[in-house]
Amino acid sequence: MNGEIGFSFFVVVLSAICVGFGFALVAILRESSQRKRAERKLHDQIAALQALADENARLLDESKRRATEMAALQETTRDLAAQQQDLSTLLQTIVARATSLLAVPHGHMYLYDKQRGDLELVAASESFPLAIGTRLTLDVGMVGRVAQTRQPIFVDDYQSWENRSRQHATIPFTAVLQVPMLYQGDLVGVLGVEEIGSHTRKFAEADARLLTLFAAQAASIVHNARLFNETHTRAEQLALLYDAGLTLNRVLEPKTQLEFLFKIAVKALHADRATFYRYVAAEDTLHLEQSIGYPIKLQDKVHRLKFRVQASDGIAARVARDCVPFRAADLPADPNWIVVDASIRSGLWAPIQHEKQLLGVLSVFSATPDAFTPQDERLLVLFANQVSVAMENARLFAETTRRADEFAALYQTTRDLTIPQELGTLLETIALRAMTLLRSAGGGMYLYDAARDDLVVAVTTHPSTPVGTRLKMGEGMAGRVAQTRQPLIVDDYHTWSGRSPQYEGTPYTAVIEVPMLYSGELIGILVVEEIGNRDHKFTEEDARLLSLFAAQAAGVVHSRRLLEQTERRASHLAVLNRIASAVNYAPNLSELLQVTYGEINALIAHDTFFITLYNAATNELDYRIRVDEGIRHSPEIRQLAPSFTSVVIQTKKPVHIHDWEREKDLHPTPPLFGSMKPARSWLGVPMLVGETVVGVISVQSYRLNAFSVEEEQLLTTIAAQVAVVVEKARLLEGAQRHAREQSAIGNIARALNAAWDVRQAFPAIVAELTHLCACERVSLTLLNPARDQALFVALDSPRPELAQGTWLPLHATAAADDIRAGRIHLTPDLGGEVKFAGERALYEAGFRSRVNVPLVVGDQAIGSLNLASRQLNAFKPDQLPVLQQIANALAIAIENTRLFEEEQNRRTELDALYALSRVLTDTTDADAILDLALRHAVETMRVTFARAALLDGDEFVVRAARPIRALGRELGLGRREPVAAHPCCLRVLNQNAPMVVRSDDPNVTAFERELFFLDVAQTLCLVPLRAGERALGVLMLAEARGEEREPFNAEKLRLAHSIGDQVASALQRAELFAELENSYLQSVLSLANAVDAKDTYTAIHAERLAEMAVAVGGVLGLSARELEDVRYGALLHDIGKIGVPDAILQKPGPLTEPEWVEMRRHPEVGAQIIQPIPRLAGAALVVRHHHERYDGTGYPDRLAGQAIPLAARVLTVVDAYTAIVDKRVYKAACSHAHAIAEIRKHAGTQFDPRVVDAFLDSIRP
Known part of the structure; x- marks a missing residue:
């Protein structure tokens, strides 16, 4: 109130002063006419008055600010005292009020810890850089100095203040103000505010004074709040102790008492974790019995904890040894702390004792450092005492309950045993x-x-x-x-x-x-x-x-x-009687064995049962009945191996093992079967016929001493009864098997005789073999010694593993050596041969046993008959002789088929070569020869494509190419390559023998690979084309299939060589014919020159005529062959005039009719002269018809329109043009325009209009 009156008085005085100054200023202005000196004086007075006004304004602002601060301080103190908040919220509110009071963004508070003698950060603004809980000693930084001196400190630039603490060195504080919080002279804490960053705020003494006043009031409030919290906590703890006492009196069940006390202790001490260790005196160890608060991921680790007491193994063990409570304020710093949960920072332990006897240790933990006080320690000791009472009560309760249960159980047991x-x-x-x-x-x-x-x-x-x-x-x-x-x-x-x-x-x-x-x-x-x-x-x-x-x-x-x-004895007699009856009346051995199993199974408790027949000839065990833990397994045959069963067979006496673990020295091999667990008890008795063992009946159990002497005697008697029937059945089965074998051999022989190829008879062979033995796969393979491979030529059904047509390298099968040596290869278990690719493929397909029977012709193995089964040990040694007989019959049939096919192939080759020779004999054109030969090679040998490259000087030229089907790419027809770039071709020509080359052959150059294989073929057969000592070229036969499919075997190489020889011979013949033809052509040309010599204009006329006719033919789009016919026809069109007398040829005047008759004969005569030359066959038609007219009135054959050869129609137009424009002996030369007019005039009558148009186009400049 006094502050408000003082502030009002100050405002009134200041207003009066301002009014006085105003009147003085008006008076001065009225005297404006005074001298300049008076004016300057006036200005100085005004300046002084202005400065005084500014100072008064500053004082006014300062007074307002102080009044506001005092009002805010009073309001803040009132709010803090009135609010009911928990301590942490209250501390945070005080910091917020302090920052608001001084209008700064950041503030904090440290409270003084008397017990530790340091300061702890308990509250701070949201963006304060340090974590709550940070501690400082009293000699560190501004906070420590304020706590020591109990005086405010403020600095303008904290970064340059030399006494700043290391923890605050990296924080960008600028101005900092910190004041002590004192209550009745005692230090409660330190309150601070600060600017962070680029702020230019500076704190003054007035700020320090204001914050000190606020801190003093806040200290009182904090002190009272802390006292209230401690009092409230103690009240809660006393209430919990009271509840615990009531529970102990009300709940009698010991475990429930202990769990309740445990939870109450945790709640009373505000702990995060808690454990109870029970002391085991016999081991002198603490065992964890109960825990609270641990995360799921740590619970298993915590519950495995165990501490040795005398070894002081950890803090709990030390407390148990010394029987003294222990409080740890900073557990990570304690060397005896065994870290299980890294989040724990402080702990409290108390021993549990009854009459000085250690019962266990109770402990609580907190994630907060120094969370427990001495009062908490005393409280935990009280809880530990109550736990000890509960544990002793539990012991007495259990003892009393046990005695009561004992007498009740004794009475109840006596009653139960009478049932x-x-x-x-x-x-x-x-x-x-x-x-x-x-x-x-x-x-x-x-x-x-x-x-x-x-x-x-x-x-x-x-x-x-x-x-x-x-x-x-x-x-x-x-x-x-x-x-x-x-x-x-x-x-x-x-x-x-x-x-x-x-x-x-x-x-x-x-x-x-x-x-x-x-x-x-x-x-x-x-x-x-x-x-x-x-x-x-x-x-x-x-x-x-x-x-x-x-x-x-x-x-x-x-x-x-x-x-x-x-x-039991009565049951044994009944069983023997029923089995005796089954021996007499059972329809077969399987029925008898089933009856035997049923009787023994009902009488003797066991886990595994066997009736095993023994074949001394093959040394095999036939597990006819085998049952393991109630599961019936399929019959199986195995070789006799060291086992309890083999001991029974060898000694011909029962073997009775009561406990294999104790008798393993006498019987080193444990009995295994079915579940493959070692049996502990085993009983086996022989089935004897005289001194011959025909089988074994055995039972085994996973229990000890499962079988009695009585049961051994019973099994021995049963085995003797069954043995006689087993022997009779075995003799009968042997006779029946022999009959089946002979029947199968006969049926297979008849099937082979009825078929010309083994593959045709293969279904019948498979049917007999599958009936004869337990096989699911039958195949035939033939050996190729040159390639060290075997080819699957027949298979009972198409399957992905080793399918028909597969080439299998011999090194990829374990049977290779035996097959090559003509020996049977028997594999009872394919699992032992899976390192070989062939056997691995069968094994992965589900097959488990296999037999390979060699196919032998003379002393040479040519292949094998292969049988595979999905059962282990499916093929028996006594089956091998009949399989070898069948294989021998197959070998003979395969050899006969091979000889027959070889003869057929030879005949086919001869027929093909004969057909080719006939075709080539009628052909004299080299290109036609090559085309016919390649087509024949592709169709006969079924290659992917064929090409022919002929030598032309020092180059190879691809003259012909033919694919078996469209390949989607060019075959390089007309391509020229230097001979030196093809070493493979040169090698073939030098060796004069076909050569097979693979695309991956390292001797093939990259250039040859691209040229020969064309990214299509895998294998190439190069065939030399030679005429005597002269090399003509190479025939290239390409195959896209890999070499494993054997595209070029010996027979095909022989055929390819024969084709090459015939092609070379035909090419040589064509070459000779071409030479003869050229010779005749030269003679004809010489004759034409002789005609030219008789008529000078004819020679010029013929040469110019040929040039013009070829030009017109080009306009008409004639082929190269047709243009050649036009050219030779033009050159030789007047050769028939050789028979016309010179008088007629050189007559200057018109010819008489007889002379015209003679002249009109020259086209026919000329055609007859050149027609014998095949190359001039087309030109002969041009010569014969070049005087025909388009309207059919020409000579010699009066042809009309399209019936006249096109080349002859061309020559007719060109010949007429030259006849008009050239000078003749019987006429003068005419102009070009006249000739064009005449030709146009007669288009459609004498000349073909289309040819006329083409002619005009050809001569147009």
Whole structure:
């Protein structure tokens, strides 16, 4: 209020002063006429008044700001005192009010920790760079100095302040103001505000004074809030302790009590994690029993924790050893801290004791450093005491409950044992009742075997001592109890010197065993064990109680064993009677064996059953019936190998194994089958006919001592009954098999005789073989020794693995050596040969056994008959002779087929060569010869394409090419290449023998590969074309199929060579004919020159005529051959005038009719002269018809229109033009225009109009 009155008075005074100054200024202005000196003085006075006004304004602003600050301070203090907030929110609010009070963006607060003597950052603006919880000592930075001096400090540029702390060195503080928070002279903390970045704000003494006032008020509020929080916390803890006491009185179940106390402690101490370790005195270790708050990913790791006490293994072990609580403010810095959860920063431990006996350790943890106080420590000790009470109550409760259960169980057991039940179920019930009686989780029973004078496990709860395990009298606890017939108690079985080696490593701790006696006779031993719990000990009272129970149980067991023994003997007699009946009346061996299995299965408990027939000739075991754990498996044949069955066969005596683990020295091979688990018990008896073993009946079990001597005798009797029938059936089966084999051989022989090719008879062969033996795949392969490969020529069905037509390298099959040597290759298990590609393909296709039978002709193996089965060991040695007989018949048939096909191929080759020779004989043109030859080669040899390259000087020229089908690319027709660039072709010509080249041959150059194979072919056959000693060229036969398909075998190479010889001969003949033709042509040309000599104008006329006629033919689009006919026709068109007298040729006047008759004969005479030359056959027609007219009035044949050869029509127009424009002996020369007019005039009558147009186009400039 005083502040508001002072501020009003100040405003009034200032206003009065301003009014006085205003009147003075008006007076001065009225005296404007004074001198300049007076004016300057006036100006100085005005300036002074202005400065005074500015200062007054500044003071006014300062007063307003101070008034605002005081009002804000008062309002902030009132708000903070009025708000009900938790401590952290309150601290954050104080920082926010401080920054608002001084109009800065950033602020923070450190609180002083008396116990640690340092400062902790507890609140800060949102963008403050340091994390909440950061600690500073009192000698560090501005905060430490303010705390030490208890005086405000402010700096204008923190970065240049030399005493700044290392933690704040990288923060871009500029102006910083920090003041102490004091309450009644005690340091509560430090409050600071700061500018960060490029701000130019500077703090002043007034700011420090204002913030100090605010800090003093805030310190009082913080102090009161902290006291309130502590008081509230203590009240909550006392309430929780009260609730815990009520729960202990209300809840009797020990586990529930412990869990509740555990949760209450965690809640009272505001802990993040908590653990309870129970002390195991026998091991002197702490075992984790309960935990709270750990993440799922750490729970498994936490629950495996175990600490050794005397070794001080970790903090918990040290607390247990010293029995003293322990508080850790900074766990990561404690060397005894074993890190499980890295987020934990502080912890608290308290021992749990009862009457100075250690029971365990209770601990709580927090993710906050120094989270627990001495008061928390005392509280945890109180909780630990309550836990100890709960644990002792639990022990007493369990003891009382156990005694009550013991008497109830004894009564209930006596009732249960009077109910009729099977012996096995009865024994299990007795053992279970005994364990319940003594409240233990483990136990069992031994029965005494008087015949062997030992003990056998009848009931057990631990897999390391399975049912059937035998124990000698005097061995271990049970053996000693059986000898002394007195109870025996062992507190720690692991350290007991008399323990049996069979029980090494078992988890038993305390064990009690008592004899089961009936009328002084030992029936067995009853066992109760404690597993894992070393604290539990059996007492004499337990022994007395268990002995009473064992005496009652012994009488019941004795009675039940007598009853079952009587029933069992009756059953054995009934079984023998039924099997004897089956021996007499069963329709076949399989039915008898099935009856035998059914009877034995119903009588003898087992896991695996076998009836195995033995073939001494092949040394094989035929598993006719095999059942493993209730699953019936298919029959299977295996070679006899070391096993229990082989021992029975060799000794001809039963083999009875009670416990293979203990008898493995006598029987080193464990019995395996079906599930392939080692059997513990095994019983096998021989099936004997006289001294001959025909089979074995065996049973096995995964239990110990599963079979009795009685059951051994029963199996021996049954085996003797069945053996006689087995031998008779075997003799009958042998006779029937021999008959089937002979029938199959006969049927296959007839099928081969009825077919000219083995492949035609192959379905019948497959049918017989699949009927004869268990095979699912039959194939034939033929060997190619030159290529060291085998070709699959026949297969029973198309399959992807080794399909028909596949070439298999011999090194890719394990059977190669045997087949080449003419030996049978038998593979009982293909799995042993999968390293070979052929066998691997069959194995991956599902085949498991295979036999390869050689096909032999003379002393040479030509292939093999291959049979494969999906069963292991499908092919027997006694089947091999008949398979070899069948293979021999196939070999003879294949050889006959080969000879027949070879003869047929030879005939086909001769026919093809004869047909080619006839065609080539009628052809004298080299290109036609090559075209015919290539077409014949492609069609006969079925190659992809064929080409012919002829030598032309030092170049090869591709003169002809023919594909078997459209290839989608050019074949290089007309291509020229230097001879030197083709070493392969030169080598073929020099060797004068065909050569097969592959595209991947390293001797083939890249240039040759591109030229020859054309990115299409895989294999190329080069055939030389030679005429005597003269090389003409090379025939190239290309095949797109790979060499593995054998595109060029010996027969095809022979045929290709023959074709090459014929082509070379035809080319030589064509060459000779061309020479003869050229000679005749020269003679004709000479004759034409002679005619020219008689008539000078004719020579000029013929040469010019030929040029003009070819030009017209070009306009008409005539082919090269037609243009050649036009040219020769023009040159020789007047050769027939050789027979016309000179008087007529050179007559200057008109010719008479007889003279015209003579003159008109010259076209016919000229055609007759040149017609014998094939090359001039077309020109002969031009010569004959070049005087025909388009309207049909010409000579010699009066042809009209299109009937006149086009070349002759061309020559007619050109000849008429030259006749008009040239000077003749009988007329003068006419002009070009006159000639053109005449030709146009007679177009359509004398001349072909289309030719006239072409002629005019050809002479147009």
